[in-house]
Amino acid sequence: MSDWFRGRKNNSNGDENRAPVASGGVExxxxxxxxxxxxxxxxxxxxxxxxxxxxxxxxxxxxxxxxxxxxxxxxxxxxxxxxxxxxxxxxxxxxxxxxxxxxxxxxxxxxxxTSLHGEAAELAPAFTEGSKTRVIAVVSGKGGVGKSTVAVNLAAALDRAGKSVEILDADVYGSSIPVMLGAMEKPNVVEGVIFPIESPTGLKFISMGNFVNEGQAIIWRAPIVNKALTQLMRDVYWDEPDFIIVDMPPGTGDVALTVAQMIPKAEALVVTTPQADAARVAAKAGKMAVQAHLKVIGVVENMAYAECPDCGKELRIFGGDGGNAVAEELDSKILGRVPIEPDASGEPGNALYEEDSAPARAFDEVAASIAAVKVRKKLRVL
Ligand SMILES: Nc1ncnc2c1ncn2[C@@H]1O[C@H](COP(=O)(O)OP(=O)(O)OP(=O)(O)O)[C@@H](O)[C@H]1O
Ligand SMILES: [Mg+2]
Missing domain, CATH: 3.30.300.130 (Fe-S cluster assembly (FSCA))
Incomplete structure (x- = not known):
């Protein structure tokens, strides 16, 4: 037996040397x-x-x-x-x-x-300029406005629209994607190549949360966080999907800069809630993205309204017009307004809105607008 093969199960017909030719009509x-x-x-x-x-x-x-x-x-x-x-x-x-x-x-x-992933490079092919993969970084200066909820539901909407999509959880200190998608297991690592985890709904993602034990806090200094993040962009087998959605941590700190600098082709999707203070901070994150030369692709106003169960009217629970304010400030546009829908409860695996629900339809619209954007490839100067 050749040495490529170890631990073979011994339940075949036992005739190892028989030429694999057809008999009984099957070739x-x-x-x-x-x-x-x-x-x-x-x-x-x-x-x-x-x-x-x-x-x-x-x-x-x-x-x-x-x-x-x-x-x-x-x-x-x-x-x-x-x-x-x-x-x-x-x-x-x-x-x-x-x-x-x-x-x-x-x-x-x-x-x-090596044939799949290339020689040790700075970045996996999907993140490089020449790849067809579009990288969408979901950003907001403020915590808790729904970046992660937007990241996973946008990924699900793109998937519904027939696009291939994977998620990178860049919120190293506060990763929430594994719990949101209900897949907390450790990833498979082969020859230093890390494979994304497939959630029960079929969405593929990678998160530092899958490398540490549940409940364990990551206490790292910024250079280590950047190193970990760089590793996720270099050593994970991203199969050049149509989209990689990056769930960013709150704020305009180091991680955001690392992503911006390492993936200059990334596009920023800014999330805000209607309140004025959330909008102010969200706009800051958008501006930072612009300064780092990322393109702002649009704004999502999350928790924009609640639907009245009796009359179906939009109830603007939070005052303010945050979505428009941010869009104006960044010279961009609102791609979707997601209603408050208590079903995105943060329970394990329960962060995806049901297809055809009002929030899922809002995400379908955002996905359609994003997919419709024509990405201009940089021309090579001869
Ligand atoms: N449209 C919505 N309707 C109801 N609840 C929502 C909605 N969007 C998000 N939530 C809830 O708000 C909380 C915060 O959402 P999420 O974790 O997505 O925010 P975040 O911006 O990623 O937070 P962090 O800054 O901590 O990373 C979660 O409990 C989530 O379930
Ligand atoms: Mg989050």
Whole structure:
């Protein structure tokens, strides 16, 4: 047995050396073509191009597929197995499918990670100028106005609109995304490459909150925070989605500057509530983004109103016209007004508004406006 493969489950037909040719009408080539439809959920690419299918054995109508995982304890193992079985059972002539797992050798794994992630670079490809990925930083000077709520619900709305989207929780001290999305587990790390966590609703994200034990406070000085954040932008396998939504910490401090400096192509979405003081501080965050040469893409007024349960009228619970004030100050526009809706309760996994609810519709509008923006690529001077 070649050394790429360790710990193999010994439940195949035992005929390791048998040439994998067709018998009973099923061709190996047909099986391999079908396997191109099965993706590794973390790597986002198909098992054939990832060179993870190491053997296809066919005996009559039974097929055994041997898959080399990046690590034996890969958390996606059962999902991959289920996807293979589901896909191959659709192939004519296939009645039974068995999946064996092994593990890549160190050098196979290194080669795969280098080919996917590139050599040690300053930033993952998604954050670089040449990538199609648009990075939207959700900012506000003030705490508690709903940045994280906007970040996750905007991501969900973009996902509903058919865009691929991932979330970077840049609020290192006060990360709330893992709890909001109900996924507190530690991420999978292979050869120094960190894989985003997939929440139960299918949104992928990464957060420092997933590296520390629940309830544990992060007490770091600014340079360490910046280093951690830089690492998340460099060592995470961001699969160049259409959008990366960055949930920023409150304020206009160091983290905001790091993000602005490291990702000059990032666009800032400013969140405010209607109150005048929130608007003043939110505008400051927007101005800082402008000074750091980020483009302000628009303003979201969160907790803008409550819908009267009896008459359906907008009740402006908080006085003020914060959204318009911020938009005017930043020479930008309001992309959405999100009503107060107590369902975004902050309970684990309960931060996403139900599709078609009033707030979800507001986020759909914001997503549509953002997606409609044409991004001008910088022209290369010849
Ligand atoms: N539209 C809304 N209706 C009702 N509650 C909301 C709404 N938006 C946010 N909230 C609630 O307000 C609280 C603060 O929201 P969130 O954590 O999103 O704010 P934040 O700006 O990210 O806070 P921080 O500055 O601490 O990071 C949460 O409990 C959240 O559930
Ligand atoms: Mg937050």
């Amino acid at each position: 190996e080539a047909t099986i391999r073509t079908a396997l191109k439809d099965v993706r590794d959920p973390e790597l986002g690419r198909d098992l054939i191009s990832l060179n993870m299918i190491r053997k296809v054995a066919i005996s009559g109508s039974s097929v055994t597929v041997t898959v080399a995982l990046t690590t034996a304890g890969c958390p996606m193992k059962h999902r991959i197995s289920g996807d293979i079985v589901d896909r191959l059972k659709m192939v004519e002539g296939v009645e039974a499918v068995d999946v064996d797992f092994g593990e890549m050798t160190d050098s196979d794994r290194q080669n795969l990670m």
